[in-house]
Amino acid sequence: MELDSLYQEVILDHYKKPHHKGLPTGEIQVHHVNPNCGDEITLSLAIRDGKVEDLVWDGAGCSISQASASIMSELVSGKTVAEAQVALKEFTEMMQSKGNFLGNEEILEDAVALAGVSKFPARVKCALLGWMAFKDAAIQNGAEL
Amino acid sequence: MKSTLDVAAIKSDFPIFKEPMRGGKRLVFLDSGATSQKPIQVMDAERHFYSTQNAAVHRGSYYLAEQASEAYEGARASVAKFLQVKSEEIIFTKSATESLNLLAVSFERSNGRLRIKAGDEIVVSELEHHANLLPWQQLAKRTGAVLKWFEMLPDGSLDLSRIDEVITSKCKVVAITHQSNVLGSVPNLEPIISAAHAVGAVFVLDSCQSVPHQPVDIKELDVDFLTFSGHKALGPTGIGVLWGRAGLLDLMEPFLYGGSMIETVTMTDATWAPSPKRFEAGVPNMAQAVGLAAALDYLSTVGLTNIHSWEMQLTEYALKGLQSIDGVAVVGPQGLANRGGVISFTVDGLHPHDVGQVMDQYGVAVRTGHHCAWPLIRKLGLTGTTRASFYLYNDFSDVDVLLESVQGARDYFRKR
Numbered sequence: 001m002e003l004d005s006l007y008q009e010v011i012l013d014h015y016k017k018p019h020h021k022g023l024p025t026g027e028i029q030v031h032h033v034n035p036n037c038g039d040e041i042t043l044s045l046a047i048r049d050g051k052v053e054d055l056v057w058d059g060a061g062c063s064i065s066q067a068s069a070s071i072m073s074e075l076v077s078g079k080t081v082a083e084a085q086v087a088l089k090e091f092t093e094m095m096q097s098k099g100n101f102l103g104n105e106e107i108l109e110d111a112v113a114l115a116g117v118s119k120f121p122a123r124v125k126c127a128l129l130g131w132m133a134f135k136d137a138a139i140q141n142g143a144e145l
Numbered sequence: 146m147k148s149t150l151d152v153a154a155i156k157s158d159f160p161i162f163k164e165p166m167r168g169g170k171r172l173v174f175l176d177s178g179a180t181s182q183k184p185i186q187v188m189d190a191e192r193h194f195y196s197t198q199n200a201a202v203h204r205g206s207y208y209l210a211e212q213a214s215e216a217y218e219g220a221r222a223s224v225a226k227f228l229q230v231k232s233e234e235i236i237f238t239k240s241a242t243e244s245l246n247l248l249a250v251s252f253e254r255s256n257g258r259l260r261i262k263a264g265d266e267i268v269v270s271e272l273e274h275h276a277n278l279l280p281w282q283q284l285a286k287r288t289g290a291v292l293k294w295f296e297m298l299p300d301g302s303l304d305l306s307r308i309d310e311v312i313t314s315k316c317k318v319v320a321i322t323h324q325s326n327v328l329g330s331v332p333n334l335e336p337i338i339s340a341a342h343a344v345g346a347v348f349v350l351d352s353c354q355s356v357p358h359q360p361v362d363i364k365e366l367d368v369d370f371l372t373f374s375g376h377k378a379l380g381p382t383g384i385g386v387l388w389g390r391a392g393l394l395d396l397m398e399p400f401l402y403g404g405s406m407i408e409t410v411t412m413t414d415a416t417w418a419p420s421p422k423r424f425e426a427g428v429p430n431m432a433q434a435v436g437l438a439a440a441l442d443y444l445s446t447v448g449l450t451n452i453h454s455w456e457m458q459l460t461e462y463a464l465k466g467l468q469s470i471d472g473v474a475v476v477g478p479q480g481l482a483n484r485g486g487v488i489s490f491t492v493d494g495l496h497p498h499d500v501g502q503v504m505d506q507y508g509v510a511v512r513t514g515h516h517c518a519w520p521l522i523r524k525l526g527l528t529g530t531t532r533a534s535f536y537l538y539n540d541f542s543d544v545d546v547l548l549e550s551v552q553g554a555r556d557y558f559r560k561r
Contacts, residue, residue: 003557
């Protein structure tokens with residue numbers, strides 16, 4: 001079933017048990033919404049010694065938006081800003097590929113499971129929501145992305 | 146009396162139903178609340194206009210310009226006949242959204258009883274689509290007027306218990322929907338319209354979800370303005386209708402300025418043409434107006450009473466089916482009383498986007514999310530719903546696929 005390429009096991013696992021989800025406590029909190037469907041995410045993080053730390057997010061939305069935020073937070077936490085930037089770029093490229101670019105697993109880890117999303121244009125924004133919130137928060141914390 | 150529609154014959158007029166959906170499935174189109182599909186008669190009317198009559202209306206002195214003007218004004222007359230009002234009371238806009246913005250902006254600019262200024266009150270309801278909320282909300286912000294609203298009860302009706310506090314002598318305009326685009330609920334408008342008129346306010350009816358689906362008697366409703374969009378009534382996109390009482394339209398300042406809407410122009414001043422031209426600046430959407438007239442002809446031929454009766458039979462069947470699926474909850478009115486052919490529902494533990502995605506695998510087209518009525522969705526304590534809406538080209542087999550696909554969505558995520 002075509003649907004199974006969208007809803008990979010790992011996506012549903014993250015949806016059911018999201019990582020780094022809680023009440024964001026950082027001084028700078030970003031709030032992003034997907035105005036088409038009302039998905040929301042609030043996220044905060046810290047950048048210490050060039051590394052992404054204390055990333056916490058809270059949100060409500062569909063399985064794709066919530067799982068993608070969870071996967072992203074797992075992926076970038078503890079990484080350097082430069083490494084996170086590479087992942088962000090790789091993920092964005094994958095999302096815009098309409099199913100033609102499956103992503104490098106060494107860079108994206110679990111996030112390659114979201115490759116199937118790019119075949120469903122209406123869901124790409126859902127998958128990008130958490131990543132865009134991360135980018136915004138990192139920039140507001142002084143990272144150059 | 147229950148009417149049965151010959152849906153097979155109707156469907157054969159709509160080419161889109163021949164298109165295969167994802168996985169080769171047939172299209173089960175249950176999103177007419179967002180936009181309707183178009184019969185070949187509407188496309189032919191537009192093609193006929195472009196093929197034989199196309200010229201800028203109300204301008205040229207040549208034969209074709211006369212033909213175009215006649216077709217365009219003929220479309221206006223058709224709409225007027227459909228609504229049983231006068232032709233000069235019909236304004237063509239690009240959409241119902243534009244109609245409502247036109248009113249809000251014009252009321253701000255006008256003098257006399259329609260003018261909105263600081264301290265005036267504008268009344269809407271929590272049922273409103275953003276298109277009938279934001280123009281008024283922003284008008285209030287710009288002018289210092291006060292926006293008030295009727296609250297929604299859990300069954301999708303409006304709380305009228307404090308009607309005298311909501312509509313006071315300061316009220317200038319009341320703008321409310323004829324039917325919720327999210328829940329299908331039909332608010333009890335009669336006491337609201339009476340209360341509005343008792344304090345000298347005008348009543349604006351958003352009839353996007355009613356005019357395409359049932360007979361609407363403007364005189365009996367006693368409203369002052371009414372709008373609907375062509376594309377939800379089998380018509381083309383880019384054409385909407387605003388009806389206004391003749392005496393009121395004459396009090397209103399223009400919304401857009403430009404060609405065709407003037408009486409005289411100098412370098413420093415201008416005077417305006419009478420309505421409806423005053424509100425139709427620029428070359429209008431001529432072919433779309435002609436297409437809309439064909440759409441309304443189509444609806445009249447099938448019969449609005451028959452269409453409404455048919456949709457309610459489908460709604461009854463779908464309501465019972467959805468209510469009997471474990472884990473599925475219908476949101477808003479649970480029965481047929483005070484509702485139209487729109488049903489919103491939720492599936493336990495599932496986000497509407499995920500529900501709609503699985504339903505798509507069955508060829509089912511439904512709307513998911515907040516349906517451009519975010520305050521209503523928040524009031525219900527939800528992040529969104531899945532919405533099925535019916536029209537004359539749907540039948541009981543469509544409802545069967547709907548029910549199967551909803552169960553399919555529930556089970557898809559349950560087993561995994």
